Amino acid sequence: MDFKLSEEQELLLESVDDFIKQCPDMGFDAEYFRDRYNANQPPHEYNKALVESGLGTLGIPERFGGTEVDLLTMVLVAERFASNDFPHLLGAALQIDDMLSFGSEEQLEIVSRLFMEGRRAFSLGITEPQAGSDNNMLATTAEHRGGKVILNGHKSFISNASTTPYMLCVAREAEPEDPKKWASMYFVPMDTPGVKIAGMHKLGCKFDTMEEVYLENVELPESALVGVRGNGFYQLMKNFELERLIIAAGCLGMAQCAFNDAAAYANQRIAFGKPIGKFQLIQEMITECQIKLTNMRNYCYMCSWQKDNGISVRATSGLAKYYCARAGFEVVDSAMQILGGLGYSEDHRVSRIWKDIRLYRIGGGTDQIMIHTTSREILKQYM
Numbered sequence: 001m002d003f004k005l006s007e008e009q010e011l012l013l014e015s016v017d018d019f020i021k022q023c024p025d026m027g028f029d030a031e032y033f034r035d036r037y038n039a040n041q042p043p044h045e046y047n048k049a050l051v052e053s054g055l056g057t058l059g060i061p062e063r064f065g066g067t068e069v070d071l072l073t074m075v076l077v078a079e080r081f082a083s084n085d086f087p088h089l090l091g092a093a094l095q096i097d098d099m100l101s102f103g104s105e106e107q108l109e110i111v112s113r114l115f116m117e118g119r120r121a122f123s124l125g126i127t128e129p130q131a132g133s134d135n136n137m138l139a140t141t142a143e144h145r146g147g148k149v150i151l152n153g154h155k156s157f158i159s160n161a162s163t164t165p166y167m168l169c170v171a172r173e174a175e176p177e178d179p180k181k182w183a184s185m186y187f188v189p190m191d192t193p194g195v196k197i198a199g200m201h202k203l204g205c206k207f208d209t210m211e212e213v214y215l216e217n218v219e220l221p222e223s224a225l226v227g228v229r230g231n232g233f234y235q236l237m238k239n240f241e242l243e244r245l246i247i248a249a250g251c252l253g254m255a256q257c258a259f260n261d262a263a264a265y266a267n268q269r270i271a272f273g274k275p276i277g278k279f280q281l282i283q284e285m286i287t288e289c290q291i292k293l294t295n296m297r298n299y300c301y302m303c304s305w306q307k308d309n310g311i312s313v314r315a316t317s318g319l320a321k322y323y324c325a326r327a328g329f330e331v332v333d334s335a336m337q338i339l340g341g342l343g344y345s346e347d348h349r350v351s352r353i354w355k356d357i358r359l360y361r362i363g364g365g366t367d368q369i370m371i372h373t374t375s376r377e378i379l380k381q382y383m
């Protein structure tokens with residue numbers, strides 16, 4: 001087994017470090033990010049610079065102006081950005097992957113054009129008030145009349161619904177041809193009459209907004225269908241595999257960032273006449289965190305490698321997400337403990353990371369749902 005990075009990967013990570021070093025000169029300093037975060041707005045200008053540098057377009061096909069790399073390389077880059085407390089664009093790259101897999105040429109063109117401007121093209125509209133973990137309860141309907149599709153329903157907790165021009169909406173076919181194939185995906189322009197958005201407030205992850213979306217007789221051309229009618233769930237499963245891995249890699253980076261701060265502080269902070277890192281109770285947290293970070297890293301790299309090599313990651317991506325969201329939160333929580341009062345103050349980034357990372361035990365599928373879905377796959381192997 002070869003754990004060594006390739007020369008290209010090493011060079012790419014060096015260019016991430018160089019980009020990060022240049023950020024303050026480009027105006028992307030701590031104050032810039034704090035302002036955008038507190039305003040609950042994406043860092044558009046930074047995202048644009050990221051795209052222009054080429055680092056934001058990794059994984060995007062060359063015909064759309066990107067650079068094709070394998071998933072492991074993308075995960076390495078995402079980890080490097082997050083561990084330096086800088087946003088990355090891997091989530092937006094997932095949108096292109098969705099459209100490459102299922103979208104029409106026109107939908108793909110819209111998504112990649114917006115992406116090359118440093119913007120996310122769409123929000124993902126799955127959750128509804130009565131349908132969170134239980135997707136079978138989805139009640140948003142798609143009716144087909146006179147060559148049009150008409151959507152009615154209410155989506156909840158939708159990230160970036162107010163800052164993206166489209167929503168990829170999962171709806172229930174009013175008259176499915178096959179009763180088992182009742183879900184479809186539609187590409188909804190948010191300025192279509194009948195779409196209403198209402199803001200929601202959340203604890204962290206404030207580069208993204210969160211909204212309720214109401215759909216009242218929203219009339220779209222049939223060409224708004226994404227992929228195959230009735231195949232919405234199959235398409236979602238494919239999206240979930242990658243999304244879970246991207247979340248896991250983000251959690252790894254955030255946890256590493258918090259740990260870096262805490263370990264450095266443990267060497268500096270004096271209590272009872274010596275650095276707190278000399279106390280065994282602090283050393284225990286340092287050791288536990290290091291083990292968790294290594295396990296998280298191994299899970300993320302293994303899962304990406306498997307995907308790159310055509311091995312199914314249906315269970316592994318769920319396990320990686322479950323483990324990294326939990327272990328990542330524990331690492332950040334220990335980092336806060338090591339930093340003491342400073343860690344809980346809003347002046348220290350660890351308090352923000354603590355709020356941000358907590359989301360991932362809920363969003364993208366809760367811990368309990370990860371257990372529910374992965375355990376089924378594991379048990380199948382023992383039948």
Ligand SMILES: Cc1cc2nc3c(=O)[nH]c(=O)nc-3n(C[C@H](O)[C@H](O)[C@H](O)COP(=O)(O)OP(=O)(O)OC[C@H]3O[C@@H](n4cnc5c(N)ncnc54)[C@H](O)[C@@H]3O)c2cc1C
Pocket residue numbers: 123124125126127129131132133134156157158159160202205210359362363364365366367368369372
């Ligand atoms: C910040 C944020 C951003 C989000 N962004 C989006 C988005 O962009 N698009 C989108 O569609 N959704 C989004 N969501 C919604 C998110 O996916 C859901 O919150 C999540 O799937 C859980 O659904 P729920 O909140 O309805 O909780 P519920 O499903 O009601 O769950 C409540 C509790 O019950 C547990 N539970 C449920 N079923 C089981 C079971 N079978 N066994 C054991 N325990 C169970 C859950 O694990 C949880 O602990 C976002 C949520 C947040 C908080």
